[in-house]
Amino acid sequence: MSFxxxxxxxxxxxxxxxxxxxxxxxANEKAFFxxxxxxxxxxxGFFDKLAPKLDEIHEGIYFLTGMFDDQTAELVLTPDGAIRxxxxxxxxVAAAPKIDGWKFTALKPASDINNIGITYQDFEFxxxxxxxxxxxHEDYPDxxxxxxxxxxxxxxxxxxxANGVYIFLDNYLGELHSVTLIDNxxxxxxxxxxxxxxxxxxxxxxxxxxxxxxxxKYEGTRHNTENDSYANFEGKKQDGSIVxxxxxxxxxxxxxxxxxxxxxxxxxxxxxxxxxxxxDEKTYKLLEEIEEEIIYxxxxxxGYLNVGRETANHKRExxxxxKDFRKPSKNADELIKKYSGVFEIGYEIYKDxxxxxxxxxxxx
Numbered sequence: 001m002s003f004x005x006x007x008x009x010x011x012x013x014x015x016x017x018x019x020x021x022x023x024x025x026x027a028n029e030k031a032f033f034x035x036x037x038x039x040x041x042x043x044x045g046f047f048d049k050l051a052p053k054l055d056e057i058h059e060g061i062y063f064l065t066g067m068f069d070d071q072t073a074e075l076v077l078t079p080d081g082a083i084r085x086x087x088x089x090x091x092x093v094a095a096a097p098k099i100d101g102w103k104f105t106a107l108k109p110a111s112d113i114n115n116i117g118i119t120y121q122d123f124e125f126x127x128x129x130x131x132x133x134x135x136x137h138e139d140y141p142d143x144x145x146x147x148x149x150x151x152x153x154x155x156x157x158x159x160x161x162a163n164g165v166y167i168f169l170d171n172y173l174g175e176l177h178s179v180t181l182i183d184n185x186x187x188x189x190x191x192x193x194x195x196x197x198x199x200x201x202x203x204x205x206x207x208x209x210x211x212x213x214x215x216x217k218y219e220g221t222r223h224n225t226e227n228d229s230y231a232n233f234e235g236k237k238q239d240g241s242i243v244x245x246x247x248x249x250x251x252x253x254x255x256x257x258x259x260x261x262x263x264x265x266x267x268x269x270x271x272x273x274x275x276x277x278x279x280d281e282k283t284y285k286l287l288e289e290i291e292e293e294i295i296y297x298x299x300x301x302x303g304y305l306n307v308g309r310e311t312a313n314h315k316r317e318x319x320x321x322x323k324d325f326r327k328p329s330k331n332a333d334e335l336i337k338k339y340s341g342v343f344e345i346g347y348e349i350y351k352d353x354x355x356x357x358x359x360x361x362x363x364x
Contacts (some may be wrong), residue, residue, distance in 0.1 A: 015056035018095035024053060026099060033101050036065050036073040058088040058333075064108070074103040081166070081179055084349050087326040088333075110174030113201050118171065120164035123152065130168065131190075131197035134206070140354050142217070142258040144210055145184040149197055153189030162187045173204060180325075181207045183351055218259035223251060225300045230308070233361070237312065241277040247308035247361045251321075260305055260321040261353040264328040266294055266335070268316045269344040277313045286342070287316050290335065294318060297331050304328065307358055319358065325349050 015021050025032075028049070035045035046065065054061040060082050068074035077093060079085035086107065093106035118125040129151040137143055148165050165187050169178045190197070198206070228250035235243045268287060273280035279287055291309065295318075298304035303323030310317045322328055332347040339345055 015053050018092050021053060021057050022097055029099050033073050060085045061089055068103045072101055072103050076105045076108055078108050078175060083179060083325050084329045087330050108170050108175035111171050113172050116171050118164055118168045120167055121160040123161055123164050125164045125168040127201050130200040132200055132203055133195040133198055142214055143183045143353055146182055148187045149190055150187055151190060181211055183353060221256050221259035223300060223305055241313055243312040245310040251305055251307060252361050257355045258353040260323055261351050262322040262325045263350055263352040263357050264320040264322050265348045266318045266332055267346045270314055272314055278311060291318055321355055
């Protein structure tokens with residue numbers, strides 16, 4: 001170690017892989033364990049050191065910690081509701097070495113409802129003051145649309161109350177089920193409904209039944225896009241800019257849309273080419289290469305359907321519907337890194353069982 005290293009402290013190597021992270025954690029785990037066990041200066045002694053290392057692995061990883069038992073500290077990694085970050089947390093925890101005295105958990109686990117009492121913004125949430133009922137839609141029979149009824153609902157505080165309900169559901173159902181099984185949820189007060197209310201402790205069984213029914217209905221459902229028909233769409237926005245779209249019109253009319261319930265939209269922004277918001281020839285070729293790359297990595301045989309694309313206002317969006325959300329998120333993150341400095345790439349992934357996002361492309 002050089003003289004300056006001794007004075008300034010050796011700069012830690014950057015975290016570039018899951019192994020790098022766990023090697024760093026293993027080198028510090030005894031000090032971290034004591035900090036968690038004592039519960040003193042936990043921010044300075046643990047959180048402030050852990051957070052930047054997690055950010056180096058993947059942006060948007062949050063954490064909870066505490067003593068699992070007298071001899072074991074637990075570190076729970078959570079995306080805080082962000083679907084796109086789940087895969088990274090699951091992979092990171094799967095790569096964790098066995099460290100005596102530590103338990104590592106991907107996503108908040110489910111808890112016994114009898115042991116859950118949440119206080120949030122001066123409101124308390126428990127099985128005693130929460131109930132639910134499902135809203136049934138004839139046109140969307142597979143959609144799980146819930147109304148959670150809170151006994152102490154106050155309209156002016158509905159945002160805080162909704163957040164409290166989400167925290168309660170994360171703890172009751174477990175974070176993965178909370179963010180992936182429910183398609184739509186609203187919170188209301190008992191005076192706002194005349195429906196028969198169901199105790200909240202029956203929600204888990206209801207969701208398990210609905211998911212089992214859904215899996216049995218669509219398990220193994222795939223669509224081969226090789227012989228599908230495509231159509232070009234052209235239009236203008238209010239500002240006069242041109243919109244070009246190429247859409248798989250066969251898949252848009254498919255009657256098994258709900259079998260691929262996740263919508264994945266990859267957006268690639270490009271520089272103004274003085275071409276009415278459209279790319280020039282060089283940019284077009286690069287966009288085609290990226291599009292071919294993402295389509296190749298997400299084949300229809302594995303449950304990823306390329307619905308089409310739209311180009312307008314210096315941006316190309318590539319549309320998919322998917323069986324699962326993990327691989328699209330991971331592949332998109334890899335593309336963002338690969339083309340950093342060439343294009344600004346972003347993406348959305350969300351549940352839309354009946355592809356309502358693409359309804360404007362359906363035949364009238």
